[in-house]
Amino acid sequence: MRHGLGSRWWPGNRGNGVLARGLAAGLAAVSLSLLGTVPALGVTATPAGDLAVPLQDGGGHAARTVVTLTFDDGDADQMAAARVLHRYRLPATFYIITGAVGAPGYVTLSDLRQLAADGNEIGGHTVSHLRLTALSTDEARRQVCGSRSILARWGYRAVSFAYPGGADSPQTEAIVRGCGYTSARGLVGLRAPGCPGCVRTEGIPPPHPMALRTAGEVDSSWSLHDLERTVTAAEQQGGWLPLVFHHVCGGSHCGGLAVRLAMLDTFARWLASRQRLGTAVRTVGQVIGGPAARGAVRPTPHVAPAAPHGIVNPSLESDAASGAVSASLETTSAAPADTPRCWMEGGYGRNTVRWQRTTDSHAGRWAQRLTITSYHSGDAKLLPQFDLGQCSLPVRAGRSYTLSAWYQSTARTQYSAYYRTWSGRWVYWTSSPYFAASPHWSQARWATPPVPAGASGLSFGLALFSKGSLTTDSYRFAVTPPDVTRRIADWVLLAALCAAGLAVAARAVRRRRARANQG
Numbered sequence: 001m002r003h004g005l006g007s008r009w010w011p012g013n014r015g016n017g018v019l020a021r022g023l024a025a026g027l028a029a030v031s032l033s034l035l036g037t038v039p040a041l042g043v044t045a046t047p048a049g050d051l052a053v054p055l056q057d058g059g060g061h062a063a064r065t066v067v068t069l070t071f072d073d074g075d076a077d078q079m080a081a082a083r084v085l086h087r088y089r090l091p092a093t094f095y096i097i098t099g100a101v102g103a104p105g106y107v108t109l110s111d112l113r114q115l116a117a118d119g120n121e122i123g124g125h126t127v128s129h130l131r132l133t134a135l136s137t138d139e140a141r142r143q144v145c146g147s148r149s150i151l152a153r154w155g156y157r158a159v160s161f162a163y164p165g166g167a168d169s170p171q172t173e174a175i176v177r178g179c180g181y182t183s184a185r186g187l188v189g190l191r192a193p194g195c196p197g198c199v200r201t202e203g204i205p206p207p208h209p210m211a212l213r214t215a216g217e218v219d220s221s222w223s224l225h226d227l228e229r230t231v232t233a234a235e236q237q238g239g240w241l242p243l244v245f246h247h248v249c250g251g252s253h254c255g256g257l258a259v260r261l262a263m264l265d266t267f268a269r270w271l272a273s274r275q276r277l278g279t280a281v282r283t284v285g286q287v288i289g290g291p292a293a294r295g296a297v298r299p300t301p302h303v304a305p306a307a308p309h310g311i312v313n314p315s316l317e318s319d320a321a322s323g324a325v326s327a328s329l330e331t332t333s334a335a336p337a338d339t340p341r342c343w344m345e346g347g348y349g350r351n352t353v354r355w356q357r358t359t360d361s362h363a364g365r366w367a368q369r370l371t372i373t374s375y376h377s378g379d380a381k382l383l384p385q386f387d388l389g390q391c392s393l394p395v396r397a398g399r400s401y402t403l404s405a406w407y408q409s410t411a412r413t414q415y416s417a418y419y420r421t422w423s424g425r426w427v428y429w430t431s432s433p434y435f436a437a438s439p440h441w442s443q444a445r446w447a448t449p450p451v452p453a454g455a456s457g458l459s460f461g462l463a464l465f466s467k468g469s470l471t472t473d474s475y476r477f478a479v480t481p482p483d484v485t486r487r488i489a490d491w492v493l494l495a496a497l498c499a500a501g502l503a504v505a506a507r508a509v510r511r512r513r514a515r516a517n518q519g
């Protein structure tokens with residue numbers, strides 16, 4: 001069963017048109033002005049000064065060991081963890097995927113406000129949650145700087161960053177630093193159940209702030225004992241222990257990357273009691289300190305949006321490793337290796353899908369086949385990767401685009417189109433008329449309505465929404481000529497007028513009938 005990427009996934013984010021134009025006009029300027037006016041939030045909620053000095057001199061009563069609780073992705077279930085931690089007055093760092101904020105299963109803007117108000121730190125985790133090491137330099141900069149600019153527009157002076165999937169390199173570290181973050185966290189490097197030979201703690205200050213080490217990801221395989229032992233091992237050496245959490249679960253349904261809330265509660269109470277032994281709990285920003293702690297946060301440099309381009313890898317020939325950490329954003333497992341480069345496997349609802357690269361192609365050597373072997377609801381479709389323009393298609397609001405692909409299908413199909421809002425969120429937009437089942441290669445062409453205001457990126461795919469198989473190849477994408485666009489706009493207007501006319505006529509008929517009945 002597959003989840004995500006459907007009509008209901010990342011639903012509409014209305015009222016962003018003005019904001020999007022503001023973004024295009026100069027994100028950097030907006031961020032700067034916000035930094036000047038927004039009240040202290042997130043990292044500045046608790047001054048770091050109280051921590052840095054005692055730690056460095058190692059004085060008897062000062063904290064010798066610092067534990068940092070970090071939460072990745074901004075999953076909605078983390079709010080329950082935040083409430084537990086707040087009860088024990090333990091601050092945490094939440095690394096947020098800006099493009100997921102407000103989407104089902106993720107935190108909302110009001111959740112972010114609550115987290116910051118409780119003294120937690122809001123950090124960046126890119127816009128689209130893609131492996132930075134698999135992206136072009138331009139796209140990586142858009143992902144990293146973009147996340148920081150968007151957080152600034154929401155009122156958060158983000159200084160701490162975490163790499164999606166823990167994937168970093170000297171190049172990505174330079175990008176993160178260049179975007180104004182003061183630290184970046186990975187997923188491994190310290191002693192944990194999965195790495196008994198690793199060092200126990202990170203340094204304070206850390207020797208490589210753009211490659212912070214952690215004791216692995218705390219998941220369902222960790223026991224309370226594992227958590228406590230990791231902390232006590234760190235205490236024996238002193239230093240910094242960042243811990244990484246993802247999902248938090250309550251009932252019987254607990255995924256692999258989840259910890260039980262009850263266990264987290266017990267651990268938090270235990271951890272809070274360690275303070276009398278000199279073990280402090282601080283956010284990443286508080287431990288790193290520096291100018292960020294004093295409120296002098298570096299601005300985010302302006303990064304140009306992606307230049308217009310056609311479909312990347314249009315004939316699905318290249319299957320180089322995808323950048324997607326997860327198409328559904330629900331796990332950190334990499335996208336399957338046989339997904340064409342720049343494409344992702346989408347779909348939603350309850351159905352079982354098999355994906356295959358096939359040499360039964362329209363052009364070139366390869367095509368992609370998807371087969372729904374059992375169907376209850378939703379659909380499945382191949383889509384250009386949801387990103388900031390490396391693979392997805394840069395578009396201009398108000399323009400129509402003509403989509404085309406060749407397909408073979410045992411059932412009817414149709415295009416589903418998605419657009420991207422200014423905060424990087426992908427929203428279901430609209431669907432084309434149906435294309436009939438076809439045992440031979442057939443071309444599906446469709447001119448979209450004008451792209452809505454506020455949209456700057458487009459992704460689309462031919463969807464299968466019943467049992468059967470659909471093979472696609474040779475995709476194309478072009479601006480619809482202006483006269484055709486005008487005609488489409490006229491049709492849309494005409495259809496609206498007809499609908500309005502019919503409604504008026506129906507009301508008149510009802511009124512006449514009502515009068516006749518009274519008479």
Ligand SMILES: [Zn+2]
Nearest residue numbers: 072073164165
């Ligand atoms: Zn993540």
